[in-house]
Amino acid sequence: MANKHIDEVSGVETTGHSWDGIRELNNPLPAWWVWTFYFTIVWAIGYMVIYPAIPLVSGNTQGIWGWSSRGAVNADLTAAKAAQAQFVDQIAAKDVAGILADDNLRQFAIAGGAAAFKVNCVQCHGSGAAGSPGYPNLNDNDWLWGGSADAIYTTLTHGIRYASDADTRVSEMPAFADILNADQVGQVAAYAASLAGGQADAAKVEAGKTVFAENCASCHGEDAKGGRDFGAPNLTDAIALYAADEAAIAAQIAKPKHGVMPAWGARLGDTTVKQLAVYVHSLGGGE
Numbered sequence: 001m002a003n004k005h006i007d008e009v010s011g012v013e014t015t016g017h018s019w020d021g022i023r024e025l026n027n028p029l030p031a032w033w034v035w036t037f038y039f040t041i042v043w044a045i046g047y048m049v050i051y052p053a054i055p056l057v058s059g060n061t062q063g064i065w066g067w068s069s070r071g072a073v074n075a076d077l078t079a080a081k082a083a084q085a086q087f088v089d090q091i092a093a094k095d096v097a098g099i100l101a102d103d104n105l106r107q108f109a110i111a112g113g114a115a116a117f118k119v120n121c122v123q124c125h126g127s128g129a130a131g132s133p134g135y136p137n138l139n140d141n142d143w144l145w146g147g148s149a150d151a152i153y154t155t156l157t158h159g160i161r162y163a164s165d166a167d168t169r170v171s172e173m174p175a176f177a178d179i180l181n182a183d184q185v186g187q188v189a190a191y192a193a194s195l196a197g198g199q200a201d202a203a204k205v206e207a208g209k210t211v212f213a214e215n216c217a218s219c220h221g222e223d224a225k226g227g228r229d230f231g232a233p234n235l236t237d238a239i240a241l242y243a244a245d246e247a248a249i250a251a252q253i254a255k256p257k258h259g260v261m262p263a264w265g266a267r268l269g270d271t272t273v274k275q276l277a278v279y280v281h282s283l284g285g286g287e
Contacts, residue, residue: 084108092271096149099278106278113279116272120264129283134242134259140285142239144231145169147287153277157270159263160231168263171231176215177254184211189250195224195236200246 005014007025014023048054051063087108091099099105117129124135131137141147145155155169162168176185186201191208193200213222219232226234233241241259243252265273 088271091274096153096274096277099274100149100281109275109278110282112272113275113277113282116268116276117279120268121276124261129280134257136241137239138280138285139283140239141287142234142237143228143285143287144171144226144233146228147281147285149277149281152280153274155261156273156276156280157263157265160261161258162260162263165263165266169231172258173219173252173256175255180211180215180253185250185254188212188216189246189253192224192235192249192253193246196238196240198238198245 005016005023006012007014007023010025012025012027015026017024048061049063050065052060052068053063054061087105090102090105091109091112094102094105099109117125118127121129125131125138126135129138136142136144143151145151145160158165158167158169160169161172176188180188187204187208188211189208190200190204191212194205194208212220212224217224219230220226220235221232224235226232233239238244240249242257243249264276268276
C-alpha cells in the first residue's frame with residue numbers, strides 16, 4: 001500500500017500509469033455496467049445453446065430450437081408458392097388469349113411478368129422497357145414482328161436470330177455495300193431519311209427513290225411501311241433501332257447490324273414466358 005499513489009484532489013488511488021504527467025484514476029466500474037456485461041455473457045451462451053451459432057467443419061450447431069432465419073424464409077416462400085399455385089396452374093393450362101380474358105389471371109400474370117422482366121430483360125430493354133440504340137422500345141407501337149400478345153409470346157419463346165432455336169424469328173438485311181456502289185448507298189440513305197421527315201440531301205432523294213424501289217421495296221414495301229411478318233421495319237416513322245440520320249442510315253445500309261434476342265422459352269419455361277408476354281403487352285405499346 002505504501003507504493004500506491006493517491007490522487008491529492010480526489011483522494012482516489014491511481015492505476016500507476018502516467019502520460020505526460022497525467023495519471024489515471026482507478027475508479028471501479030459502475031455496478032449497473034458490470035451487471036449488464038455479465039448479462040450479455042449469459043445471453044450469448046443461451047443464444048448459442050438455443051439457436052444455430054457455432055461454425056463446424058461442414059456446417060454449424062443447430063441449437064435446441066432448430067430455428068434459423070433462412071429456414072423461416074424458406075417456409076414463407078413455400079407458403080407463397082402454395083398460395084400462387086392455383087394461378088400458376090391456370091396460366092400453364094391456358095393460352096395467352098385465355099389469360100387476358102380472365103381479369104384476375106391477367107393481373108397475376110402482369111405482376112409475375114414484371115418480376116421476370118426485372119431479372120431477365122432490363123439488361124437490354126432498360127428498367128422502364130424504353131430500350132436503347134440496338135434494343136427496341138417496348139412501350140411504343142413500332143413492332144418488327146407484331147405487337148399482339150400472341151406475337152409477343154412467340155417472339156419471347158423462340159427469340160430473334162437465336163441459332164439454338166429452330167423456330168427462331170429470322171430476318172437479315174443484306175450488306176448492300178456488296179450490291180450497290182457508294183453513290184447508290186448515299187442516295188437511298190437520303191431517301192430513307194426523308195421518309196420520316198429527317199434532313200437529307202435533296203439532290204440525292206429522287207435518285208434514292210429509284211434505288212429503293214429496285215432493291216428495298218420487296219421487304220420494306222413500296223410505301224416503306226415495312227413488313228411485320230418478316231421483321232422489316234417501318235421507315236416512315238421517326239423510330240429507328242440503329243440509325244436515324246442520313247450518315248448512320250448509310251452505314252446501316254452498307255453493313256447492317258443484326259441483333260440477337262435469346263429464346264426465353266427454353267430458359268424460363270412456358271408459364272413464365274406467358275406472364276412476360278402479358279406484362280410486355282400491358283406496357284401500352286401492345287396491340
